[in-house]
Amino acid sequence: MKTALADVNTPAVLVDLGLTRRNIDRFQAYADKHGLKVRPHIKTHKLPAIAEMQLDAGAIGITCQKVSEAEAMIAGSDRIKDVLITYNILGNEKLAHLAALAKKVTLSVVADSAKVIDGLSAAFAEEDKPLTVLVECNTGADRCGVATPEAAAELAKRIAAAPGLIFGGLMTFPPTGGARAVQSFMSRAKVFLEAAGIDVPVITSGGTPSMMKAALAPIATEYRPGTYVYNDRSLVARGACAWEDCALTVLATVVSVPAANRAIIDAGSKTLTSDLFGQTGFGHVLGRPDIAIDQLSEEHGRLVTTGPIALSVGDRVRVVPNHACVVTNMVDAVHIVEGDTVTDIWPVAARGKIT
Amino acid sequence: MKTALADVNTPAVLVDLGLTRRNIDRFQAYADKHGLKVRPHIKTHKLPAIAEMQLDAGAIGITCQKVSEAEAMIAGSDRIKDVLITYNILGNEKLAHLAALAKKVTLSVVADSAKVIDGLSAAFAEEDKPLTVLVECNTGADRCGVATPEAAAELAKRIAAAPGLIFGGLMTFPPTGGARAVQSFMSRAKVFLEAAGIDVPVITSGGTPSMMKAALAPIATEYRPGTYVYNDRSLVARGACAWEDCALTVLATVVSVPAANRAIIDAGSKTLTSDLFGQTGFGHVLGRPDIAIDQLSEEHGRLVTTGPIALSVGDRVRVVPNHACVVTNMVDAVHIVEGDTVTDIWPVAARGKIT
Numbered sequence: 001m002k003t004a005l006a007d008v009n010t011p012a013v014l015v016d017l018g019l020t021r022r023n024i025d026r027f028q029a030y031a032d033k034h035g036l037k038v039r040p041h042i043k044t045h046k047l048p049a050i051a052e053m054q055l056d057a058g059a060i061g062i063t064c065q066k067v068s069e070a071e072a073m074i075a076g077s078d079r080i081k082d083v084l085i086t087y088n089i090l091g092n093e094k095l096a097h098l099a100a101l102a103k104k105v106t107l108s109v110v111a112d113s114a115k116v117i118d119g120l121s122a123a124f125a126e127e128d129k130p131l132t133v134l135v136e137c138n139t140g141a142d143r144c145g146v147a148t149p150e151a152a153a154e155l156a157k158r159i160a161a162a163p164g165l166i167f168g169g170l171m172t173f174p175p176t177g178g179a180r181a182v183q184s185f186m187s188r189a190k191v192f193l194e195a196a197g198i199d200v201p202v203i204t205s206g207g208t209p210s211m212m213k214a215a216l217a218p219i220a221t222e223y224r225p226g227t228y229v230y231n232d233r234s235l236v237a238r239g240a241c242a243w244e245d246c247a248l249t250v251l252a253t254v255v256s257v258p259a260a261n262r263a264i265i266d267a268g269s270k271t272l273t274s275d276l277f278g279q280t281g282f283g284h285v286l287g288r289p290d291i292a293i294d295q296l297s298e299e300h301g302r303l304v305t306t307g308p309i310a311l312s313v314g315d316r317v318r319v320v321p322n323h324a325c326v327v328t329n330m331v332d333a334v335h336i337v338e339g340d341t342v343t344d345i346w347p348v349a350a351r352g353k354i355t
Numbered sequence: 356m357k358t359a360l361a362d363v364n365t366p367a368v369l370v371d372l373g374l375t376r377r378n379i380d381r382f383q384a385y386a387d388k389h390g391l392k393v394r395p396h397i398k399t400h401k402l403p404a405i406a407e408m409q410l411d412a413g414a415i416g417i418t419c420q421k422v423s424e425a426e427a428m429i430a431g432s433d434r435i436k437d438v439l440i441t442y443n444i445l446g447n448e449k450l451a452h453l454a455a456l457a458k459k460v461t462l463s464v465v466a467d468s469a470k471v472i473d474g475l476s477a478a479f480a481e482e483d484k485p486l487t488v489l490v491e492c493n494t495g496a497d498r499c500g501v502a503t504p505e506a507a508a509e510l511a512k513r514i515a516a517a518p519g520l521i522f523g524g525l526m527t528f529p530p531t532g533g534a535r536a537v538q539s540f541m542s543r544a545k546v547f548l549e550a551a552g553i554d555v556p557v558i559t560s561g562g563t564p565s566m567m568k569a570a571l572a573p574i575a576t577e578y579r580p581g582t583y584v585y586n587d588r589s590l591v592a593r594g595a596c597a598w599e600d601c602a603l604t605v606l607a608t609v610v611s612v613p614a615a616n617r618a619i620i621d622a623g624s625k626t627l628t629s630d631l632f633g634q635t636g637f638g639h640v641l642g643r644p645d646i647a648i649d650q651l652s653e654e655h656g657r658l659v660t661t662g663p664i665a666l667s668v669g670d671r672v673r674v675v676p677n678h679a680c681v682v683t684n685m686v687d688a689v690h691i692v693e694g695d696t697v698t699d700i701w702p703v704a705a706r707g708k709i710t
Contacts, residue, residue, distance in 0.1 A: 144613055258497075264443075313443070
């Protein structure tokens with residue numbers, strides 16, 4: 001298929017594969033130079049075909065956040081063979097799905113408590129193949145993760161001793177600019193573990209904003225960037241990329257120009273989402289830095305200017321969202337574009353997979 | 356089916372039908388008392404079966420925001436016979452779908468510009484049945500809508516004169532507490548129109564926060580509440596309802612308790628959404644007013660307290676989201692609950708219908 005952008009029903013989420021490939025290659029080259037393995041987080045695209053592009057570029061496997069997300073990705077590509085789920089998995093239903101997944105691919109998960117480890121062990125004790133479990137460490141993001149290297153070592157010992165489990169290493173989701181904190185925490189944890197006779201095969205860190213400084217934590221063996229594949233307004237604001245690197249945009253139509261300095265587009269919070277991600281306003285209109293998207297209703301986006309808005313009803317705009325990862329999750333399919341032409345429509349295989 | 360809540364895979368969006376019915380009946384009784392017709396906005400639930408509950412209670416029809424949303428609702432219930440789409444509809448694809456819809460139900464739409472009216476007229480000029488078009492008026496929300504009663508009258512005349520169209524009245528989405536502004540704007544517009552010999556059969560207003568003061572704008576003939584069907588944290592904060600009236604909740608599991616005053620649940624921005632809706636934090640944990648949900652990642656929600664959080668890994672919580680309408684749109688299905696039992700799972704028929 002070939003459809004001109006002018007004929008696409010709006011709002012529509014557009015993905016430029018050329019830019020996507022360039023974004024993938026850029027970080028892979030950096031990682032290769034620094035001897036870092038890449039395990040991209042697919043939460044951003046949720047598309048098996050883009051995971052394959054990442055594997056082609058040199059990724060060692062993928063990262064998923066939920067069991068159902070991993071299932072959808074594996075179902076969509078027989079080339080995905082190695083999956084890390086960076087989540088504490090609890091509950092009989094999820095554990096049963098996890099055991100089924102482990103028969104299909106090389107699977108690892110994380111844990112930050114004895115309760116999670118014991119649940120994983122109970123689920124895998126009778127399985128033929130043990131499950132690899134990494135300890136999640138809090139290096140400053142204050143989300144999940146054990147608070148100290150000592151606590152990490154204690155949980156690692158528990159994993160190593162648990163039936164059905166293998167200790168796989170240490171994982172963290174660091175704060176932006178947290179490479180030195182990662183280096184410090186992980187170095188100390190590794191010392192504790194090696195003193196206890198436990199090898200630490202993998203130390204995995206992540207986060208797109210700081211990815212080009214990943215080498216400041218040389219103790220890490222792998223890195224899990226997610227948003228880098230598309231980029232977004234928050235990353236432009238942080239200086240991590242330029243507008244020209246933003247591979248995901250939202251095509252919208254101006255449906256009303258009710259005042260000289262106000263226009264309304266047909267993309268609201270059910271498309272762009274309300275994620276601010278540290279920004280003011282809800283996205284960037286490409287080519288119109290004078291416009292602020294100052295308010296979203298569910299299906300309306302409000303564009304305002306200080307001078308004349310100079311838009312007419314029926315005009316189309318392309319919006320770089322604040323946060324690409326949540327936008328991809330709003331739609332059943334994305335439009336693949338080359339320049340001003342839509343070349344394909346791809347179902348978002350893992351959209352809405354939250355369990 | 357009957358499943359205990361304790362066995363439901365999380366996160367899950369729960370809908371209590373008993374509370375839903377009570378919420379529907381409460382506003383219908385108010386509207387009946389004041390001689391106001393009710394045309395609920397289905398954006399909140401996107402479920403044909405709940406639209407039927409609203410019709411059973413006395414609603415005269417439904418409101419949709421998008422053509423695709425209306426299509427999904429009509430496909431899901433042959434009892435939906437009257438639909439108002441409160442949106443400026445532009446573009447050949449949408450207009451073709453609109454013409455097809457008009458053959459199935461009594462259909463009306465809104466317009467706030469000559470461009471939209473002319474497009475509708477071109478699409479319906481050759482149809483057997485004319486399309487009813489209302490003029491959207493800005494009574495202070497500063498979204499869409501003509502700015503003055505004079506401008507409303509001008510557009511009404513254009514509709515009345517356009518082949519294929521019938522002028523249906525005036526529509527507004529008022530600001531919260533805007534009943535007096537509605538009364539003032541609409542009264543003046545009606546005078547202009549009637550002086551021009553044009554009847555104004557419908558004046559439709561909406562918005563849940565001010566719905567129990569709708570009678571302060573007696574000129575309105577119908578009202579379009581949406582969120583009232585479920586209620587949410589923003590409405591509790593505005594004093595429009597109590598926690599006990601919140602029919603939609605998110606069931607989540609505590610997956611980590613990494614510090615004495617911090618716990619992490621498995622519902623993040625891809626479930627609760629980042630909509631703040633004037634609130635601080637991202638939801639209310641039922642029964643735990645001491646907890647703030649201060650940060651969301653895509654699949655993590657962070658719960659913090661000033662004292663001890665007193666939660667354990669594996670515990671479950673129910674969260675009232677800031678904004679119910681966007682949460683229903685995040686999931687393919689909602690769990691219907693009675694007390695602590697899930698009695699059914701309903702696919703969200705119009706989820707993701709943004710075009």
